[in-house]
Amino acid sequence: MTQPVLEISHLVKQIGAKTIINDISFSVEPGEIFGLLGPNGAGKTTIIRSIVKLINKTSGDIKILGQDIDTNHIEAIKNVGAIVENPEFYPYMTGLQNLKTFASMSRKKITDERIKEIVQLVHLEKAINNKVKTYSLGMRQRLGVAQALIHDPKLLIFDEPTNGLDPEGMKEFRLQMKDLAKQGVSVLVSSHLLNEMELLCDRFAIIEQGKLTHIADMKQEVVANEPQLKTFHMHLEPLDTAKQLLSSWNIDYILAEDGTAHFFIESVPSDIPQLVKNLALADISIFTVEPQTKSLEERFLEITKHNGGSMQ
Structure with a gap:
């Protein structure tokens, strides 16, 4: 060594x-x-x-x-x-x-x-x-x-x-x-x-x-201590149609606070390719698909909160 x-x-x-x-x-x-x-x-x-x-x-x-x-x-x-x-x-x-x-x-x-x-x-x-x-x-x-x-x-x-x-x-x-x-x-x-x-x-x-x-x-x-489920950011158009489809497929999502067509979907990573294929077949335009990883700041706050401390 x-x-x-x-x-x-x-x-x-x-x-x-x-x-x-x-x-x-x-x-x-x-x-x-x-x-x-x-x-x-x-x-x-x-x-x-x-x-x-x-x-x-x-x-x-x-x-x-x-x-x-x-x-x-x-x-x-x-x-x-x-x-x-x-x-x-x-x-x-x-x-x-x-x-x-x-x-x-x-x-x-x-x-x-x-x-x-x-x-x-x-x-x-x-x-x-x-x-x-x-x-x-x-x-x-x-x-x-x-x-x-x-x-x-x-x-x-x-x-x-x-x-x-x-x-x-x-x-x-x-x-x-x-x-x-x-x-x-x-x-x-x-x-x-x-x-x-x-x-x-x-x-x-x-x-x-x-x-x-x-x-x-x-x-x-950035990947340690992550659960199997990950959050994916997906920009999907048109907004209303994408919302209806995701709801009909029992896929939970959160929309961006500004009301734009940016969806945050929690999913097992291996399920994302099929979801993208289904959206494309339904004539949904897919502009963005990206996993959301935790920053060091988020991990730091998790760790220090767990240990009873905080960053000043």
């Missing part, structure tokens, strides 16, 4: 009598984008801070490529690039000067060619010689990604990376992370933005009140 890039086992963080993180375990595989999902204050940032040793955990084990962060910290952390809060730079220096300053502090020798390669990867070629004070928030985020990548890490860690970004900036970040994952880089990202996590992640874990309450594969999650 392939060695996980990140392994967290029974992580606990206590402050006084209060337990902030309660027995959390998960792993991140090579080339995987793994999301920590949960409301603000759930403990996501504490997990990330524990991984990079900005805070000391109370108990549990954290390994990066098999290296324990406590007993072999230097070897473990050299494989990590992270932005735990908003990336900070020297505003009166150019982007390139900032990257070179950061490179000079690395234990690993960073060549000018490597810096140039990273600048191209994050699409900052046109702005890299401008002062950072002139950068937009999205450009600063790209420079932050460049900084995190400069020493060629195997694991990238981001805490709420799209906060404050506009939709274009979010999309750009998402595409960058997917490109890096294709190159074998693993990404651990925390967020409370469900839609973004659904578009970005391969797997996700839900963190509530310091506990890991759910972990799932994103591709499987």
Whole structure:
């Protein structure tokens, strides 16, 4: 089996009598984008801070490529690039000067060619010689990604990376992370933005009140826990004739609230081809047939409601 890039086992963080993180375990595989999902204050940032040793955990084990962060910290952390809060730079220096300053502090020798390669990867070629004070928030985020990548890490860690970004900036970040994952880089990202996590992640874990309450594969999650019956959206014309036929066939449906000819029909998927054939034979025009799958937001609300929590 392939060695996980990140392994967290029974992580606990206590402050006084209060337990902030309660027995959390998960792993991140090579080339995987793994999301920590949960409301603000759930403990996501504490997990990330524990991984990079900005805070000391109370108990549990954290390994990066098999290296324990406590007993072999230097070897473990050299494989990590992270932005735990908003990336900070020297505003009166150019982007390139900032990257070179950061490179000079690395234990690993960073060549000018490597810096140039990273600048191209994050699409900052046109702005890299401008002062950072002139950068937009999205450009600063790209420079932050460049900084995190400069020493060629195997694991990238981001805490709420799209906060404050506009939709274009979010999309750009998402595409960058997917490109890096294709190159074998693993990404651990925390967020409370469900839609973004659904578009970005391969797997996700839900963190509530310091506990890991759910972990799932994103591709499987949209079909997991679904009953045999599924809801199908069908646009059928003419409206009145379609209504009469469906009723005569004892097929339950719900019409779109705006009164248009959009039907939502609950059916076993294997019955849909015959229904389409029957509608066509009855001279019904069929413009749309599509299954309605549950979004991550709907699944999140189901899970957290079941567990007595909610997204704030």
